[in-house]
Amino acid sequence: MNSRNKLIKIITELSRIIVGVTFVFSGFVKAVDPLGFTYKIQDYLISFNLTEFFPLALPAAVILVVFEFLIGAFLLLGIYRKPTVILAAVFMAFFLPLTLWIALKNPVKDCGCFGDALIISNWETFYKNIVLGICAFVLLLYYKKITPLFSAKAARWAAIFLVIFGFAFAVYNVVELPVFDFRPFHIGANIPENMYVDPTKADVVENVFIYSKDDVEQEFTEENYPWNDSTWTFVGMKTKVIKEGEKPKIEDFHIADLVTGEDITQQILSDANYNFLMVSYLLEEMSEKYLNDFKNTANFAENNGFNFYCITSSSAHYIEKWSVKNNTDFRFAHADERMLKTMIRANPGLMLLKNGNVINMWNDSEIPDFDSKGVKNFAKTEGLKTNFWGKLMVILLIFLIPLLLLKLWDIRSTGKSNNTTVLCQVKSSEY
Known part of the structure; x- marks a missing residue:
C-alpha cells in the first residue's frame, strides 16, 4: 500500500469513527428520552404551522432516533457499508441546510440533537454538521476502504440484533420513565438550586423607556429619557439584554x-x-x-x-x-x-x-x-435507579455481549470454512 492509499485509508477510518460515534451518541441519548424528542419535534411543527401532524410526532421520534443510532452502529461495525454510507450522506444533506435555517431564524432555543444530555447552540449545531457532512462525503467516496468487523453472514445477524436493541430500548423509555434522566428535575436534584444563577454571571440587562412625540416613538435609556420634557408622552418600558450570561437550569417555575x-x-x-x-x-x-x-x-x-x-x-x-x-x-x-x-x-x-x-x-x-x-x-435516592454508571454498565453489557458472542461464532465458522477449502484443495491435488 503506497503512502497515498495509506492516507486515504486513515482519513476514511477517521471519518467513519467521527460520524459513527456522533450518530450512536446522538441516537442513544435521544432514545433515552423519546418523549423529550417528541416535544422538540412538536416545537418544530409549531414553527412551521403544521400542528395537525402532532399525533405523528411520537412514532416519528422513535423511528428517527433508532434510525440515527443504527447508521452510527453500522458504520462502527463496518456492516452494509454502501447503503449505510449513502443513508448517512442523505441524512446530512437534509439536516445541514435545515440547521443553517434554524441558526439563522432561531425558531427554537436549541435543536435538540443531543437531547437534554448535551445542549449546544443552534450555530454550534450547524458547525458540527459541517464537519459531519465533510466526513460523510469522504465515506461516500471511499466506503470500500471501511474495514468490516463481521463476515457477510454474521453481519445479517448483527443488523437484526441492532434493530431489535434500538427499538426495544426506545420503546422501553416511552412506556417507563427514562433510564437516564438528564433533566434538572431528576431524582436527587434540588429544584431551588437549579433555579438559581450567580447574579455576576447572569444576563446584563438595561431598562428601555419608550416615549412618543408627534406620533413618532423613540427609545431611551435611564440616562437620557425625557422625564422633564412634557412634549414627550410615556408609552411603555421593556427590558433589553445587553450581554447574555448564564441561564438557570430551571426557568419560570411557578405553581x-x-x-x-x-x-x-x-x-x-x-x-x-x-x-x-x-x-x-x-x-x-x-x-x-x-x-x-x-x-x-x-x-x-x-x-x-x-x-x-x-x-x-x-x-x-x-x-x-x-x-x-x-x-x-x-x-x-x-x-x-x-x-x-x-x-x-x-x-x-x-x-x-x-x-x-x-x-x-x-x-x-x-x-x-x-x-x-x-x-x-x-425516600432514598441510592441504588440502581439513580446509579448512572451502574445502569450504563448494564446496558453496555446487554449491547456488547451478543455482539462479542456473534464475533466469536463468526471467527470460528470462518475458520472452519477456510480449513474446509484448504482440505478440498489438498484432496484435489492428489488426483
Missing part, C-alpha cells in the same frame, strides 16, 4: 393554587415535610387507568399530615368537570404545560419532594402502596 390563585411555589419548595405532586400536563390527555393509585396516595398523605397536589395546565372549568366525573378530592394547582412535561415524562406521574429536593418519582403504573410500606422506604 399557583387553583382556588385562590396564590403562588405556592416557595411554599412547596421550602416545606420540610413530604410533598406528593401528581403531575399531569393536560387532564384531557391523561391516562386514568391507575387513577385509584393516586387517590390512595392522596388519602395516605392526608392521613399522615403530608401535602398532595394535582398540578396541571388544564383550564379551571375542565378541572372541575374532570374532578366531578372521577369523584376526586384533590387539591389542584396550575403550572405551565411545558414545565410539567419537563418535570416528569409521564401523564400522569408522581413526584415526591422534601425541602425542594426530588426524593423520588414514578410513572402511573409504578406508584407504590404507601399505606403498607410507608414513605421513608421510598
Whole structure:
C-alpha cells in the first residue's frame, strides 16, 4: 500500500469513527428520552404551522432516533457499508441546510440533537454538521476502504440484533420513565438550586423607556429619557439584554393554587415535610387507568399530615368537570404545560419532594402502596435507579455481549470454512 492509499485509508477510518460515534451518541441519548424528542419535534411543527401532524410526532421520534443510532452502529461495525454510507450522506444533506435555517431564524432555543444530555447552540449545531457532512462525503467516496468487523453472514445477524436493541430500548423509555434522566428535575436534584444563577454571571440587562412625540416613538435609556420634557408622552418600558450570561437550569417555575390563585411555589419548595405532586400536563390527555393509585396516595398523605397536589395546565372549568366525573378530592394547582412535561415524562406521574429536593418519582403504573410500606422506604435516592454508571454498565453489557458472542461464532465458522477449502484443495491435488 503506497503512502497515498495509506492516507486515504486513515482519513476514511477517521471519518467513519467521527460520524459513527456522533450518530450512536446522538441516537442513544435521544432514545433515552423519546418523549423529550417528541416535544422538540412538536416545537418544530409549531414553527412551521403544521400542528395537525402532532399525533405523528411520537412514532416519528422513535423511528428517527433508532434510525440515527443504527447508521452510527453500522458504520462502527463496518456492516452494509454502501447503503449505510449513502443513508448517512442523505441524512446530512437534509439536516445541514435545515440547521443553517434554524441558526439563522432561531425558531427554537436549541435543536435538540443531543437531547437534554448535551445542549449546544443552534450555530454550534450547524458547525458540527459541517464537519459531519465533510466526513460523510469522504465515506461516500471511499466506503470500500471501511474495514468490516463481521463476515457477510454474521453481519445479517448483527443488523437484526441492532434493530431489535434500538427499538426495544426506545420503546422501553416511552412506556417507563427514562433510564437516564438528564433533566434538572431528576431524582436527587434540588429544584431551588437549579433555579438559581450567580447574579455576576447572569444576563446584563438595561431598562428601555419608550416615549412618543408627534406620533413618532423613540427609545431611551435611564440616562437620557425625557422625564422633564412634557412634549414627550410615556408609552411603555421593556427590558433589553445587553450581554447574555448564564441561564438557570430551571426557568419560570411557578405553581399557583387553583382556588385562590396564590403562588405556592416557595411554599412547596421550602416545606420540610413530604410533598406528593401528581403531575399531569393536560387532564384531557391523561391516562386514568391507575387513577385509584393516586387517590390512595392522596388519602395516605392526608392521613399522615403530608401535602398532595394535582398540578396541571388544564383550564379551571375542565378541572372541575374532570374532578366531578372521577369523584376526586384533590387539591389542584396550575403550572405551565411545558414545565410539567419537563418535570416528569409521564401523564400522569408522581413526584415526591422534601425541602425542594426530588426524593423520588414514578410513572402511573409504578406508584407504590404507601399505606403498607410507608414513605421513608421510598425516600432514598441510592441504588440502581439513580446509579448512572451502574445502569450504563448494564446496558453496555446487554449491547456488547451478543455482539462479542456473534464475533466469536463468526471467527470460528470462518475458520472452519477456510480449513474446509484448504482440505478440498489438498484432496484435489492428489488426483
